[in-house]
Amino acid sequence: MMPLIPLVTASEVAFWVCAPIAVLCALGLLLARKPVHSAVSMAGVMVSLAVLYAAQDAPFLFVIQIVVYTGAILMLFLFVVMLIGVDSMDSIVETIKGHRIASALVAFGLGALLIAAVGQFAVNGAPAGLAAANAEYGGNIESIAALLFGKYVFLFEASSALLITAAVGAMLLAHGERLKKKATQVETAAERVRAYVEEGEHPGPLPNSGVFARHNAISIPALLPDGTIAEKSVSKTLTMRGVVVDVNELRAPTNTAYAAIEARDAAIEGDDE
Amino acid sequence: MNPEGYLVLSAILFAIGIAGFLLRRNAIIAFMSIELMLNATNLAFVGFANYHGNLDGLIAAFFVMVVAAAEVVVGLAIIVAVYRARRSASVDDANLMKF
Numbered sequence: 198m199m200p201l202i203p204l205v206t207a208s209e210v211a212f213w214v215c216a217p218i219a220v221l222c223a224l225g226l227l228l229a230r231k232p233v234h235s236a237v238s239m240a241g242v243m244v245s246l247a248v249l250y251a252a253q254d255a256p257f258l259f260v261i262q263i264v265v266y267t268g269a270i271l272m273l274f275l276f277v278v279m280l281i282g283v284d285s286m287d288s289i290v291e292t293i294k295g296h297r298i299a300s301a302l303v304a305f306g307l308g309a310l311l312i313a314a315v316g317q318f319a320v321n322g323a324p325a326g327l328a329a330a331n332a333e334y335g336g337n338i339e340s341i342a343a344l345l346f347g348k349y350v351f352l353f354e355a356s357s358a359l360l361i362t363a364a365v366g367a368m369l370l371a372h373g374e375r376l377k378k379k380a381t382q383v384e385t386a387a388e389r390v391r392a393y394v395e396e397g398e399h400p401g402p403l404p405n406s407g408v409f410a411r412h413n414a415i416s417i418p419a420l421l422p423d424g425t426i427a428e429k430s431v432s433k434t435l436t437m438r439g440v441v442v443d444v445n446e447l448r449a450p451t452n453t454a455y456a457a458i459e460a461r462d463a464a465i466e467g468d469d470e
Numbered sequence: 471m472n473p474e475g476y477l478v479l480s481a482i483l484f485a486i487g488i489a490g491f492l493l494r495r496n497a498i499i500a501f502m503s504i505e506l507m508l509n510a511t512n513l514a515f516v517g518f519a520n521y522h523g524n525l526d527g528l529i530a531a532f533f534v535m536v537v538a539a540a541e542v543v544v545g546l547a548i549i550v551a552v553y554r555a556r557r558s559a560s561v562d563d564a565n566l567m568k569f
Contacts, residue, residue: 212475212476212479216475216479219479219483220479220482220483220486223482223483223486223487223506224486226486226490226499226502226503226506227486227489227490227493227494227503232496232498232499235498235499235502236498236502239502239505239506242483242506242509243509246509246512246513249476249479249513249516250513250516253476253516253517253519253520254520255516255519255520255528257528257532258512258516258528258531258532261532261535262512262535265535265539266505266509266535266538269539270505270538270539270542273542273543273546274498274501274502274542274546277498277546277549277550278498280550280553281498281549281550281553281559282559292495292562296492297493300489300492300493301489301493303488303489303492304485304486304488304489304492304493305485305489307484307485307488308481308482308484308485308486308488311481311484311485312478312481312482315474315477315478315481316474323472324472324473324520324521324522324523325520325521325522325523326520326523327519327520327523327525327528329523330523330524330525331525340525341525341528341529341532344525344526344529345529345532349529349533352533356533356536356537359536359537359540360536360539360540362540363539363540363541363543363544364543366543366544366547367543367544367546367547369547370544370547370548370550370551371547371550371551376555
């Protein structure tokens, strides 16, 4: 008797769970504005692909996919994202006219072509499955090792040369070469005096933060005797971020204190009369 | 199950990777799209290996991973070097060789 519900195998369940996740995460990679979000979506794609490998009797690739791709490569991507600036947004201005439509058309056309090609050469029959091939040497890893160190041993050796070259290349490229000569102490001193002569810049050290103000945190600008802010007492970066404390807020406690003192003085003088 | 599902999924992921590479201006995201394409081909390799019942497809996927790892190391080093020189990771800003 035919069962009413077609038999659903575990690998099919894995496919129908993981395939939509993979596609959604890939779309997230494509559409996210921030590089960090793209990297996290990429991690989703890789983990779901790893599950698909496991569902197809390839446990070695499942582990390698998670350890090498999600663990190593993606973390490297995240490191570089951190290095280059987490909040750098992509500009959405088209630099080449029609570029976006043309690219979308190319991608869509290629996808349609590939899917049509798969449909055209439809593979018939049930898959052979890897169970027999895996059992040949007593397991998936053993069978892969037998192939890797037998039939493909020269490819394996060549890949070691590739990895060493890549490591040396990365060291060379990432090694920071000085674009300008480092200024010596004499040159810095000469530059300071020159700035003093030509632009009247004070040659001494910059003012401390928080002088005459009631705190000395780095975001508190120094107050000059006339009550204005010494702009050089706060780092330019903090000024740009807008975390510098406002001058009126700084002056307020002093002003209230003076007002209280003056009021008391006035009261005492009033008593005398 | 039939390998067709895996092949269609692989084609979709590959097309999304192409779109990401062509559309995104951030060099890191373009690079991640390349990784997505490599992953898509890996999925096709594993699907075919499972269909034909031999392990050569898994070996091919393994070597793709090796090459991808080497490529990521060098590519990210290049992106960092370009960023250090030009203060930008956008592919539009690296135009020294533009005619």
